[in-house]
Amino acid sequence: MKISLFILIAVFAIGSASGDEKQPCYMGCTPHLEPICAKSKSNGTYRTFDNPCMMELQNTCYKGDYKQSSKGVCPQDRQLPQYS
Structure with missing residues (x-):
């Protein structure tokens, strides 16, 4: 009886400890290119994402707070032509 109780407590303790581990995040995004420009609500920075x-x-x-601001690449990410 004491051994059964000990095993039950040990299994519970191990299960509780493993619950604190960070789990991977899977969203199943496809690699298609449909660029969008998004703005962070917290710091106002713009970032281009491959798709929504x-x-x-x-x-x-990753606890981001981006919201789409326009379709296409953000202006600061666009390449300007190089003139010699």
Whole structure:
């Protein structure tokens, strides 16, 4: 009886400890290119994402707070032509 109680407590303790581990985040975004420009609500920075799903992945899995501001690449990420 004492051994059964000890095993039950040990299993519960191990299960509780493993619950603190960070679980991987999977969203199933496809690699299609549909660029969007998004703005962070907290610091106002702009960032280009490959597609809307990638923005949602950033928000959900990495505690981002981006909101789409326009379709296409953000202005600061556009390459300017180099003149010689």
